[in-house]
Amino acid sequence: MFVGEKTWVFWFGLIVLALASVVLFAIVWFNAVNTIYYKPAIEYQVPFIVGTVVFVFIGLYMMISGVRKQT
Secondary structure, X not given: OOOOEEOHHHHXXXXXXXXXXHHHHHHHHHHHHHOOOOOOOHHHOHHHHHHHHHHHHHXXXXXXXXXXXXX
């Protein structure tokens, strides 16, 4: 899928994907751990979840479009 020369767009997309994945994992982890003590207010976290999912897709698209095909 990522065979070819990687451009700066690929590497920037990889950074965007990694940062968005870390934030999304932190949100999921916070909700999973804190359900033991209290019920977290998920309605306040929906914008962050949607935003990070959008950035995951942006990062994936940048990675796909940032590969030059080998001739």
